Amino acid sequence: MLDLSYDTPKVKTIAGVTGDWELVIGLEVHAQVATKAKLFSGASTQFGAEPNSNVAFVDAGMPGMLPVINEECVAYAVRTGLGLKAQINLNSAFDRKNYFYPDLPQGYQISQLYHPIVGTGEVLVEMGNGTARNVRIERIHLEQDAGKSIHDMDPTMSFVDLNRTGVALMEIVSFPDIRGPEEAAAYVVKLRQILRYLGTCDGNMQNGNLRADVNVSVCRPGDYEKFQATGDFGELGTRCEIKNMNSMRFIQAAIDHEARRQIAIIEDGGKIVQETRLYDPDKDETRSMRSKEEAHDYRYFPDPDLLPLEIEQAWVDDIAAALPELPDAKKARFMSDFGLSDYDASVLTADVENAGFFEAVAEGSDGKLAANWVINELFGRLKKDDKGVEDSPISAARLGQIVALIKSDKISGKIAKDVFEIAYTQDRDPTEIVQTEGMEQVTDTGAIEAAVDEIIAANPDQVAKAKENPKLAGWFVGQVMKATGGKANPAAVNKLIAQKLAQ
Ligand code: ADP
Ligand code: MG
Numbered sequence: 001m002l003d004l005s006y007d008t009p010k011v012k013t014i015a016g017v018t019g020d021w022e023l024v025i026g027l028e029v030h031a032q033v034a035t036k037a038k039l040f041s042g043a044s045t046q047f048g049a050e051p052n053s054n055v056a057f058v059d060a061g062m063p064g065m066l067p068v069i070n071e072e073c074v075a076y077a078v079r080t081g082l083g084l085k086a087q088i089n090l091n092s093a094f095d096r097k098n099y100f101y102p103d104l105p106q107g108y109q110i111s112q113l114y115h116p117i118v119g120t121g122e123v124l125v126e127m128g129n130g131t132a133r134n135v136r137i138e139r140i141h142l143e144q145d146a147g148k149s150i151h152d153m154d155p156t157m158s159f160v161d162l163n164r165t166g167v168a169l170m171e172i173v174s175f176p177d178i179r180g181p182e183e184a185a186a187y188v189v190k191l192r193q194i195l196r197y198l199g200t201c202d203g204n205m206q207n208g209n210l211r212a213d214v215n216v217s218v219c220r221p222g223d224y225e226k227f228q229a230t231g232d233f234g235e236l237g238t239r240c241e242i243k244n245m246n247s248m249r250f251i252q253a254a255i256d257h258e259a260r261r262q263i264a265i266i267e268d269g270g271k272i273v274q275e276t277r278l279y280d281p282d283k284d285e286t287r288s289m290r291s292k293e294e295a296h297d298y299r300y301f302p303d304p305d306l307l308p309l310e311i312e313q314a315w316v317d318d319i320a321a322a323l324p325e326l327p328d329a330k331k332a333r334f335m336s337d338f339g340l341s342d343y344d345a346s347v348l349t350a351d352v353e354n355a356g357f358f359e360a361v362a363e364g365s366d367g368k369l370a371a372n373w374v375i376n377e378l379f380g381r382l383k384k385d386d387k388g389v390e391d392s393p394i395s396a397a398r399l400g401q402i403v404a405l406i407k408s409d410k411i412s413g414k415i416a417k418d419v420f421e422i423a424y425t426q427d428r429d430p431t432e433i434v435q436t437e438g439m440e441q442v443t444d445t446g447a448i449e450a451a452v453d454e455i456i457a458a459n460p461d462q463v464a465k466a467k468e469n470p471k472l473a474g475w476f477v478g479q480v481m482k483a484t485g486g487k488a489n490p491a492a493v494n495k496l497i498a499q500k501l502a503q
Pocket of ligand 1 (some may be wrong): 215236
Protein backbone atom coordinates (compact mmCIF):
# COMPACT_ATOMS: atom_id res chain seq x y z
CA MET A 1 0.00 0.00 0.00
CA LEU A 2 1.21 3.46 -0.86
CA ASP A 3 1.87 5.45 2.29
CA LEU A 4 -0.48 8.36 1.83
CA SER A 5 1.53 10.64 4.10
CA TYR A 6 3.79 11.08 1.10
CA ASP A 7 3.18 13.61 -1.66
CA THR A 8 3.37 12.37 -5.20
CA PRO A 9 6.74 13.27 -6.65
CA LYS A 10 6.89 15.81 -9.40
CA VAL A 11 6.90 14.67 -12.99
CA LYS A 12 10.06 15.56 -14.83
CA THR A 13 9.31 18.03 -17.61
CA ILE A 14 11.66 19.19 -20.29
CA ALA A 15 10.96 22.50 -22.00
CA GLY A 16 11.06 22.21 -25.78
CA VAL A 17 10.77 24.96 -28.38
CA THR A 18 7.07 24.17 -28.89
CA GLY A 19 6.21 23.75 -25.19
CA ASP A 20 6.73 21.36 -22.30
CA TRP A 21 7.25 17.60 -22.57
CA GLU A 22 6.78 14.94 -19.90
CA LEU A 23 8.79 11.72 -19.54
CA VAL A 24 7.29 8.24 -19.32
CA ILE A 25 9.56 5.37 -18.31
CA GLY A 26 9.11 1.61 -17.86
CA LEU A 27 11.91 -0.73 -16.81
CA GLU A 28 12.69 -4.35 -17.54
CA VAL A 29 15.19 -5.42 -14.88
CA HIS A 30 17.13 -8.64 -15.34
CA ALA A 31 18.12 -10.05 -11.97
CA GLN A 32 20.34 -13.12 -11.83
CA VAL A 33 18.87 -15.70 -9.47
CA ALA A 34 21.33 -16.37 -6.62
CA THR A 35 21.06 -20.16 -6.75
CA LYS A 36 24.20 -22.31 -6.97
CA ALA A 37 23.02 -24.20 -10.06
CA LYS A 38 21.55 -23.08 -13.40
CA LEU A 39 17.87 -22.99 -14.34
CA PHE A 40 17.76 -26.24 -16.33
CA SER A 41 21.09 -27.92 -15.56
CA GLY A 42 23.20 -28.79 -12.53
CA ALA A 43 26.16 -26.69 -13.76
CA SER A 44 27.54 -24.13 -11.32
CA THR A 45 26.66 -20.42 -11.55
CA GLN A 46 29.92 -19.31 -9.90
CA PHE A 47 31.12 -15.94 -11.19
CA GLY A 48 34.65 -15.59 -12.51
CA ALA A 49 35.29 -19.30 -13.07
CA GLU A 50 37.66 -20.49 -15.82
CA PRO A 51 35.86 -19.86 -19.16
CA ASN A 52 33.64 -22.75 -20.30
CA SER A 53 34.23 -24.74 -17.10
CA ASN A 54 30.62 -24.47 -15.87
CA VAL A 55 28.82 -25.89 -18.88
CA ALA A 56 26.56 -28.95 -18.93
CA PHE A 57 25.65 -30.64 -22.23
CA VAL A 58 22.21 -29.06 -22.12
CA ASP A 59 23.75 -25.58 -21.71
CA ALA A 60 25.94 -26.21 -24.74
CA GLY A 61 22.84 -27.07 -26.79
CA MET A 62 23.97 -30.62 -27.52
CA PRO A 63 21.36 -32.45 -29.59
CA GLY A 64 18.95 -34.58 -27.60
CA MET A 65 19.78 -33.06 -24.21
CA LEU A 66 16.75 -32.36 -22.05
CA PRO A 67 16.27 -29.45 -19.63
CA VAL A 68 15.22 -30.27 -16.05
CA ILE A 69 13.78 -27.43 -13.96
CA ASN A 70 15.74 -26.42 -10.84
CA GLU A 71 13.16 -26.26 -8.04
CA GLU A 72 15.30 -23.81 -6.08
CA CYS A 73 15.13 -21.25 -8.93
CA VAL A 74 11.33 -21.51 -8.90
CA ALA A 75 11.30 -21.02 -5.12
CA TYR A 76 13.50 -17.91 -5.48
CA ALA A 77 11.17 -16.43 -8.10
CA VAL A 78 8.18 -17.04 -5.83
CA ARG A 79 10.04 -15.53 -2.88
CA THR A 80 10.83 -12.48 -5.01
CA GLY A 81 7.23 -12.16 -6.12
CA LEU A 82 6.02 -12.30 -2.52
CA GLY A 83 8.61 -9.70 -1.53
CA LEU A 84 7.19 -7.40 -4.22
CA LYS A 85 3.64 -8.01 -2.96
CA ALA A 86 2.84 -9.69 -6.24
CA GLN A 87 0.36 -12.28 -7.31
CA ILE A 88 1.91 -15.76 -7.61
CA ASN A 89 0.64 -17.83 -10.53
CA LEU A 90 0.26 -21.47 -9.53
CA ASN A 91 0.22 -22.39 -13.22
CA SER A 92 2.90 -21.02 -15.51
CA ALA A 93 4.72 -22.34 -18.57
CA PHE A 94 7.96 -22.02 -20.50
CA ASP A 95 8.19 -20.82 -24.10
CA ARG A 96 10.95 -20.88 -26.66
CA LYS A 97 12.10 -17.52 -27.94
CA ASN A 98 13.94 -18.34 -31.12
CA TYR A 99 16.92 -16.33 -32.31
CA PHE A 100 20.44 -16.91 -33.49
CA TYR A 101 23.42 -15.68 -31.59
CA PRO A 102 26.90 -17.22 -31.21
CA ASP A 103 26.57 -17.21 -27.42
CA LEU A 104 23.20 -18.98 -27.54
CA PRO A 105 24.06 -22.49 -28.75
CA GLN A 106 20.49 -23.81 -28.36
CA GLY A 107 19.26 -21.36 -31.00
CA TYR A 108 16.51 -20.26 -28.62
CA GLN A 109 16.11 -18.89 -25.13
CA ILE A 110 13.71 -20.61 -22.76
CA SER A 111 11.51 -17.89 -21.25
CA GLN A 112 7.93 -17.33 -20.10
CA LEU A 113 6.00 -15.11 -22.49
CA TYR A 114 2.39 -16.18 -22.17
CA HIS A 115 2.18 -17.47 -18.60
CA PRO A 116 4.75 -15.89 -16.25
CA ILE A 117 5.20 -17.28 -12.76
CA VAL A 118 4.56 -13.91 -11.09
CA GLY A 119 1.84 -11.37 -11.91
CA THR A 120 1.21 -7.80 -10.77
CA GLY A 121 2.95 -6.34 -7.72
CA GLU A 122 4.32 -3.04 -6.48
CA VAL A 123 7.38 -1.24 -5.16
CA LEU A 124 7.29 1.89 -2.98
CA VAL A 125 9.94 4.26 -4.31
CA GLU A 126 10.90 7.03 -1.91
CA MET A 127 12.60 10.06 -3.32
CA GLY A 128 14.39 11.18 -0.15
CA ASN A 129 12.58 14.55 -0.07
CA GLY A 130 9.44 13.30 1.58
CA THR A 131 7.84 12.22 -1.67
CA ALA A 132 7.24 8.68 -2.88
CA ARG A 133 5.59 6.84 -5.73
CA ASN A 134 4.20 3.34 -5.93
CA VAL A 135 5.64 1.76 -9.08
CA ARG A 136 3.57 -1.18 -10.20
CA ILE A 137 5.16 -4.42 -11.36
CA GLU A 138 3.51 -5.93 -14.41
CA ARG A 139 5.08 -9.39 -14.21
CA ILE A 140 8.16 -11.40 -13.33
CA HIS A 141 9.17 -14.30 -15.49
CA LEU A 142 11.96 -16.84 -15.31
CA GLU A 143 14.31 -17.20 -18.27
CA GLN A 144 17.78 -18.36 -19.24
CA ASP A 145 20.72 -16.02 -19.53
CA ALA A 146 22.94 -16.15 -22.62
CA GLY A 147 26.71 -16.71 -22.79
CA LYS A 148 29.33 -14.11 -23.53
CA SER A 149 31.08 -13.36 -26.82
CA ILE A 150 34.57 -11.93 -26.38
CA HIS A 151 35.80 -9.79 -29.25
CA ASP A 152 38.75 -7.97 -27.73
CA MET A 153 41.17 -10.79 -26.88
CA ASP A 154 42.49 -11.45 -30.36
CA PRO A 155 42.72 -9.27 -33.48
CA THR A 156 41.38 -11.95 -35.82
CA MET A 157 39.19 -14.20 -33.69
CA SER A 158 36.21 -13.99 -31.40
CA PHE A 159 35.78 -16.27 -28.41
CA VAL A 160 32.75 -17.49 -26.56
CA ASP A 161 32.37 -18.28 -22.86
CA LEU A 162 29.29 -20.36 -22.06
CA ASN A 163 29.59 -20.22 -18.26
CA ARG A 164 26.64 -17.83 -18.02
CA THR A 165 24.56 -19.74 -20.58
CA GLY A 166 21.47 -21.12 -18.87
CA VAL A 167 21.91 -19.25 -15.58
CA ALA A 168 18.45 -18.32 -14.25
CA LEU A 169 17.28 -14.74 -14.64
CA MET A 170 14.18 -13.09 -13.27
CA GLU A 171 12.91 -10.47 -15.65
CA ILE A 172 11.04 -7.92 -13.55
CA VAL A 173 8.86 -5.74 -15.78
CA SER A 174 7.40 -2.49 -14.44
CA PHE A 175 4.37 -0.62 -15.70
CA PRO A 176 5.27 2.73 -17.30
CA ASP A 177 4.73 4.44 -13.93
CA ILE A 178 8.14 6.07 -13.63
CA ARG A 179 8.19 9.77 -14.50
CA GLY A 180 11.79 10.95 -14.36
CA PRO A 181 15.47 9.88 -14.46
CA GLU A 182 16.01 10.19 -10.70
CA GLU A 183 12.90 8.16 -10.06
CA ALA A 184 14.12 5.44 -12.43
CA ALA A 185 17.41 5.19 -10.55
CA ALA A 186 15.61 5.24 -7.18
CA TYR A 187 13.37 2.41 -8.41
CA VAL A 188 16.37 0.25 -9.33
CA VAL A 189 18.02 1.06 -5.98
CA LYS A 190 14.86 -0.01 -4.13
CA LEU A 191 14.41 -3.14 -6.20
CA ARG A 192 18.04 -4.12 -5.63
CA GLN A 193 17.62 -3.47 -1.89
CA ILE A 194 14.57 -5.74 -1.68
CA LEU A 195 16.25 -8.50 -3.72
CA ARG A 196 19.26 -8.39 -1.43
CA TYR A 197 17.06 -8.55 1.68
CA LEU A 198 15.32 -11.55 0.15
CA GLY A 199 18.65 -13.11 -0.81
CA THR A 200 17.29 -14.01 -4.24
CA CYS A 201 19.81 -11.92 -6.22
CA ASP A 202 23.23 -10.59 -5.22
CA GLY A 203 22.51 -7.35 -7.05
CA ASN A 204 26.11 -6.88 -8.08
CA MET A 205 25.69 -4.50 -10.99
CA GLN A 206 29.38 -4.45 -11.89
CA ASN A 207 29.32 -8.19 -12.50
CA GLY A 208 26.20 -7.68 -14.58
CA ASN A 209 24.07 -9.66 -12.19
CA LEU A 210 21.48 -6.89 -12.11
CA ARG A 211 20.91 -4.91 -15.29
CA ALA A 212 18.09 -2.83 -16.66
CA ASP A 213 16.53 -2.22 -20.07
CA VAL A 214 15.06 1.26 -19.91
CA ASN A 215 12.01 2.19 -22.03
CA VAL A 216 11.59 5.92 -22.58
CA SER A 217 8.93 7.99 -24.34
CA VAL A 218 7.82 11.61 -24.17
CA CYS A 219 4.33 13.09 -24.21
CA ARG A 220 2.52 16.40 -23.67
CA PRO A 221 1.20 17.38 -20.23
CA GLY A 222 -2.25 15.84 -19.83
CA ASP A 223 -1.60 12.86 -22.13
CA TYR A 224 -0.47 10.60 -19.30
CA GLU A 225 -3.67 11.26 -17.37
CA LYS A 226 -5.66 10.25 -20.46
CA PHE A 227 -3.61 7.04 -20.64
CA GLN A 228 -4.31 6.36 -16.97
CA ALA A 229 -8.03 6.92 -17.45
CA THR A 230 -8.37 4.75 -20.56
CA GLY A 231 -5.42 2.32 -20.34
CA ASP A 232 -4.81 3.16 -24.00
CA PHE A 233 -1.07 3.11 -24.76
CA GLY A 234 -1.89 5.12 -27.89
CA GLU A 235 -2.15 8.20 -25.67
CA LEU A 236 1.57 7.87 -24.94
CA GLY A 237 4.48 8.59 -27.24
CA THR A 238 6.39 5.89 -29.10
CA ARG A 239 9.07 4.40 -26.84
CA CYS A 240 12.67 3.43 -27.39
CA GLU A 241 14.39 0.81 -25.27
CA ILE A 242 17.92 1.37 -24.01
CA LYS A 243 19.53 -2.00 -23.36
CA ASN A 244 21.68 -3.38 -20.58
CA MET A 245 22.25 -0.48 -18.23
CA ASN A 246 24.29 -1.46 -15.19
CA SER A 247 24.90 1.78 -13.32
CA MET A 248 22.50 4.18 -11.60
CA ARG A 249 24.40 7.16 -12.96
CA PHE A 250 24.27 5.92 -16.54
CA ILE A 251 20.56 5.09 -16.25
CA GLN A 252 19.83 8.71 -15.40
CA ALA A 253 22.13 10.17 -18.04
CA ALA A 254 20.77 7.83 -20.72
CA ILE A 255 17.13 8.68 -19.96
CA ASP A 256 17.76 12.40 -20.00
CA HIS A 257 19.70 12.16 -23.21
CA GLU A 258 17.18 9.87 -24.91
CA ALA A 259 14.22 12.10 -23.96
CA ARG A 260 15.95 15.17 -25.41
CA ARG A 261 16.78 13.27 -28.60
CA GLN A 262 13.13 12.29 -29.01
CA ILE A 263 11.87 15.81 -28.31
CA ALA A 264 14.23 17.29 -30.91
CA ILE A 265 13.03 14.80 -33.54
CA ILE A 266 9.31 15.39 -32.86
CA GLU A 267 9.67 19.16 -32.73
CA ASP A 268 11.51 18.97 -36.04
CA GLY A 269 8.44 17.34 -37.56
CA GLY A 270 9.90 13.82 -37.43
CA LYS A 271 8.54 10.60 -35.93
CA ILE A 272 10.06 8.35 -33.28
CA VAL A 273 10.82 4.89 -34.60
CA GLN A 274 10.40 2.19 -31.96
CA GLU A 275 13.82 0.62 -31.62
CA THR A 276 16.44 -0.80 -29.32
CA ARG A 277 19.29 1.58 -28.53
CA LEU A 278 22.60 1.42 -26.70
CA TYR A 279 23.95 4.10 -24.39
CA ASP A 280 27.57 5.14 -24.84
CA PRO A 281 28.79 6.72 -21.59
CA ASP A 282 31.98 8.05 -23.20
CA LYS A 283 30.07 10.09 -25.76
CA ASP A 284 26.94 10.52 -23.57
CA GLU A 285 24.64 9.53 -26.40
CA THR A 286 22.35 6.66 -27.35
CA ARG A 287 22.75 4.91 -30.70
CA SER A 288 20.43 2.67 -32.61
CA MET A 289 21.23 -1.02 -32.14
CA ARG A 290 18.37 -2.62 -34.05
CA SER A 291 14.79 -1.90 -34.97
CA LYS A 292 12.28 -3.30 -32.47
CA GLU A 293 11.34 -6.94 -32.97
CA GLU A 294 7.78 -8.02 -32.30
CA ALA A 295 6.93 -11.18 -30.41
CA HIS A 296 6.06 -12.94 -33.68
CA ASP A 297 9.59 -12.34 -35.00
CA TYR A 298 10.80 -14.76 -32.36
CA ARG A 299 8.32 -17.51 -33.27
CA TYR A 300 7.50 -18.05 -29.62
CA PHE A 301 5.94 -21.41 -28.84
CA PRO A 302 5.51 -23.52 -25.68
CA ASP A 303 8.71 -25.49 -25.06
CA PRO A 304 7.82 -29.13 -25.80
CA ASP A 305 10.69 -30.37 -23.60
CA LEU A 306 9.15 -28.92 -20.46
CA LEU A 307 5.85 -29.65 -18.76
CA PRO A 308 3.72 -26.72 -17.63
CA LEU A 309 4.92 -25.55 -14.24
CA GLU A 310 2.39 -26.29 -11.51
CA ILE A 311 3.08 -25.29 -7.94
CA GLU A 312 0.95 -25.73 -4.84
CA GLN A 313 -0.50 -22.99 -2.67
CA ALA A 314 0.80 -24.74 0.46
CA TRP A 315 4.35 -24.52 -0.91
CA VAL A 316 3.87 -20.83 -1.67
CA ASP A 317 2.51 -20.33 1.86
CA ASP A 318 5.63 -21.96 3.33
CA ILE A 319 7.82 -19.59 1.34
CA ALA A 320 5.69 -16.64 2.47
CA ALA A 321 5.99 -17.71 6.11
CA ALA A 322 9.79 -17.72 5.80
CA LEU A 323 10.10 -14.21 4.31
CA PRO A 324 12.49 -11.95 6.21
CA GLU A 325 11.56 -8.49 7.44
CA LEU A 326 11.72 -6.24 4.35
CA PRO A 327 13.16 -2.72 4.01
CA ASP A 328 9.93 -0.70 4.43
CA ALA A 329 8.95 -2.64 7.56
CA LYS A 330 12.45 -2.54 9.01
CA LYS A 331 12.70 1.21 8.43
CA ALA A 332 9.34 1.83 10.10
CA ARG A 333 10.39 -0.32 13.06
CA PHE A 334 13.74 1.47 13.44
CA MET A 335 11.86 4.78 13.53
CA SER A 336 9.33 3.67 16.12
CA ASP A 337 11.52 1.42 18.32
CA PHE A 338 14.69 3.51 18.36
CA GLY A 339 13.22 6.97 17.73
CA LEU A 340 15.34 7.41 14.61
CA SER A 341 14.69 10.08 12.00
CA ASP A 342 13.40 9.08 8.57
CA TYR A 343 16.83 9.86 7.15
CA ASP A 344 18.84 7.84 9.68
CA ALA A 345 16.46 4.89 9.40
CA SER A 346 16.82 5.00 5.59
CA VAL A 347 20.60 5.07 5.77
CA LEU A 348 20.73 2.17 8.23
CA THR A 349 18.28 -0.03 6.33
CA ALA A 350 19.70 0.70 2.86
CA ASP A 351 21.72 -2.47 3.12
CA VAL A 352 20.57 -5.57 4.96
CA GLU A 353 24.03 -6.20 6.49
CA ASN A 354 24.32 -2.62 7.77
CA ALA A 355 20.88 -2.90 9.33
CA GLY A 356 21.84 -6.11 11.15
CA PHE A 357 25.08 -4.58 12.39
CA PHE A 358 23.29 -1.49 13.70
CA GLU A 359 20.74 -3.57 15.57
CA ALA A 360 23.51 -5.51 17.25
CA VAL A 361 25.18 -2.23 18.32
CA ALA A 362 21.90 -0.80 19.60
CA GLU A 363 21.14 -3.92 21.62
CA GLY A 364 21.65 -3.08 25.28
CA SER A 365 22.78 0.48 24.58
CA ASP A 366 20.93 3.48 23.21
CA GLY A 367 19.32 3.31 19.75
CA LYS A 368 19.69 6.94 18.79
CA LEU A 369 23.24 7.23 20.03
CA ALA A 370 24.08 3.90 18.38
CA ALA A 371 22.68 5.22 15.07
CA ASN A 372 24.92 8.30 15.34
CA TRP A 373 27.98 6.22 16.00
CA VAL A 374 27.29 3.69 13.27
CA ILE A 375 26.50 6.31 10.63
CA ASN A 376 29.04 9.00 11.48
CA GLU A 377 32.00 7.21 13.04
CA LEU A 378 31.88 3.62 11.83
CA PHE A 379 30.66 4.15 8.25
CA GLY A 380 33.05 7.10 7.87
CA ARG A 381 36.00 5.04 9.14
CA LEU A 382 35.10 1.98 7.05
CA LYS A 383 34.74 4.12 3.94
CA LYS A 384 38.23 5.48 4.49
CA ASP A 385 39.52 1.89 4.53
CA ASP A 386 37.26 0.85 1.64
CA LYS A 387 35.64 -1.83 3.82
CA GLY A 388 32.08 -3.02 4.41
CA VAL A 389 30.55 -3.82 7.81
CA GLU A 390 31.08 -7.52 7.14
CA ASP A 391 34.82 -6.97 7.57
CA SER A 392 34.68 -4.21 10.16
CA PRO A 393 37.74 -4.40 12.46
CA ILE A 394 35.50 -3.41 15.38
CA SER A 395 32.66 -5.79 16.18
CA ALA A 396 29.08 -4.65 16.77
CA ALA A 397 29.34 -5.81 20.39
CA ARG A 398 32.44 -3.67 20.99
CA LEU A 399 30.90 -0.59 19.34
CA GLY A 400 27.84 -1.24 21.51
CA GLN A 401 30.15 -1.13 24.55
CA ILE A 402 31.46 2.30 23.53
CA VAL A 403 27.92 3.62 23.11
CA ALA A 404 26.98 2.21 26.52
CA LEU A 405 30.07 3.82 28.11
CA ILE A 406 29.01 7.22 26.73
CA LYS A 407 25.43 6.68 27.74
CA SER A 408 26.37 5.91 31.35
CA ASP A 409 28.69 8.96 31.49
CA LYS A 410 31.77 6.76 31.97
CA ILE A 411 33.48 8.50 29.05
CA SER A 412 32.76 11.72 27.19
CA GLY A 413 31.79 11.73 23.52
CA LYS A 414 35.16 13.23 22.71
CA ILE A 415 37.19 10.60 24.56
CA ALA A 416 34.94 7.95 22.99
CA LYS A 417 36.42 8.87 19.60
CA ASP A 418 39.89 8.01 20.92
CA VAL A 419 38.59 4.77 22.42
CA PHE A 420 36.98 3.95 19.09
CA GLU A 421 40.18 4.56 17.18
CA ILE A 422 42.20 2.33 19.52
CA ALA A 423 39.58 -0.43 19.49
CA TYR A 424 39.37 -0.21 15.69
CA THR A 425 43.09 -0.21 14.94
CA GLN A 426 44.39 -2.42 17.79
CA ASP A 427 41.58 -4.93 18.07
CA ARG A 428 41.06 -4.18 21.78
CA ASP A 429 38.09 -4.26 24.10
CA PRO A 430 36.69 -0.74 24.81
CA THR A 431 36.09 -1.32 28.54
CA GLU A 432 39.63 -2.62 28.91
CA ILE A 433 40.99 0.40 26.94
CA VAL A 434 39.20 2.88 29.19
CA GLN A 435 40.58 1.15 32.31
CA THR A 436 44.13 0.55 31.10
CA GLU A 437 44.57 4.01 29.59
CA GLY A 438 42.81 5.79 32.47
CA MET A 439 40.31 7.43 30.18
CA GLU A 440 37.37 7.42 32.51
CA GLN A 441 35.49 10.67 32.66
CA VAL A 442 36.00 12.77 35.81
CA THR A 443 32.56 13.45 37.21
CA ASP A 444 33.84 14.05 40.72
CA THR A 445 33.06 17.77 41.16
CA GLY A 446 35.77 18.15 43.81
CA ALA A 447 38.50 17.26 41.31
CA ILE A 448 36.96 19.44 38.60
CA GLU A 449 36.55 22.34 41.02
CA ALA A 450 40.23 22.18 41.96
CA ALA A 451 41.20 22.45 38.29
CA VAL A 452 38.77 25.34 37.74
CA ASP A 453 40.05 27.24 40.76
CA GLU A 454 43.63 26.81 39.60
CA ILE A 455 42.92 28.24 36.14
CA ILE A 456 40.91 31.13 37.57
CA ALA A 457 43.64 32.03 40.08
CA ALA A 458 46.34 31.97 37.38
CA ASN A 459 44.47 34.25 34.95
CA PRO A 460 43.06 37.33 36.70
CA ASP A 461 43.03 39.39 33.46
CA GLN A 462 40.92 36.80 31.64
CA VAL A 463 38.57 36.62 34.64
CA ALA A 464 38.00 40.36 34.52
CA LYS A 465 37.25 40.23 30.79
CA ALA A 466 34.95 37.25 31.12
CA LYS A 467 32.96 38.94 33.84
CA GLU A 468 32.15 41.69 31.33
CA ASN A 469 31.67 39.38 28.37
CA PRO A 470 30.20 35.97 29.38
CA LYS A 471 31.01 34.57 25.94
CA LEU A 472 34.66 34.41 27.01
CA ALA A 473 33.80 31.68 29.53
CA GLY A 474 34.46 29.19 26.75
CA TRP A 475 38.17 29.89 27.04
CA PHE A 476 38.12 28.65 30.66
CA VAL A 477 36.24 25.51 29.66
CA GLY A 478 38.93 24.79 27.08
CA GLN A 479 41.70 25.29 29.66
CA VAL A 480 40.06 22.99 32.21
CA MET A 481 39.49 20.29 29.59
CA LYS A 482 43.13 20.57 28.59
CA ALA A 483 44.29 20.37 32.22
CA THR A 484 42.22 17.22 32.79
CA GLY A 485 43.30 15.54 29.56
CA GLY A 486 39.79 15.94 28.14
CA LYS A 487 38.39 13.68 30.83
CA ALA A 488 36.34 16.20 32.81
CA ASN A 489 32.60 15.96 32.34
CA PRO A 490 31.91 18.97 30.06
CA ALA A 491 28.50 19.72 31.61
CA ALA A 492 29.99 19.87 35.09
CA VAL A 493 32.86 22.08 33.90
CA ASN A 494 30.50 24.53 32.21
CA LYS A 495 28.32 24.79 35.28
CA LEU A 496 31.21 25.33 37.71
CA ILE A 497 32.86 27.98 35.57
CA ALA A 498 29.62 29.90 35.17
CA GLN A 499 29.18 29.80 38.96
CA LYS A 500 32.72 30.93 39.73
CA LEU A 501 32.71 33.77 37.20
CA ALA A 502 29.42 35.03 38.58
CA GLN A 503 30.92 35.38 42.09
P1 ADP B 1 8.43 -5.72 -25.07
O1 ADP B 1 8.24 -7.16 -24.79
O2 ADP B 1 8.17 -5.31 -26.44
O3 ADP B 1 9.73 -5.20 -24.51
P2 ADP B 1 6.79 -5.10 -22.82
O4 ADP B 1 5.31 -5.20 -22.80
O5 ADP B 1 7.59 -6.15 -22.16
O6 ADP B 1 7.26 -4.96 -24.30
O7 ADP B 1 7.13 -3.69 -22.21
C1 ADP B 1 8.40 -3.25 -22.03
C2 ADP B 1 8.46 -2.11 -21.06
O8 ADP B 1 8.11 -0.90 -21.72
C3 ADP B 1 7.54 -2.19 -19.86
O9 ADP B 1 8.30 -1.89 -18.71
C4 ADP B 1 6.50 -1.12 -20.12
O10 ADP B 1 6.06 -0.53 -18.93
C5 ADP B 1 7.28 -0.11 -20.91
N1 ADP B 1 6.48 0.76 -21.78
C6 ADP B 1 5.44 0.42 -22.55
N2 ADP B 1 4.98 1.48 -23.24
C7 ADP B 1 5.76 2.54 -22.90
C8 ADP B 1 5.81 3.93 -23.28
N3 ADP B 1 4.97 4.43 -24.16
N4 ADP B 1 6.77 4.69 -22.73
C9 ADP B 1 7.64 4.18 -21.84
N5 ADP B 1 7.64 2.91 -21.45
C10 ADP B 1 6.72 2.08 -21.97
MG1 MG C 1 10.11 -7.08 -22.84
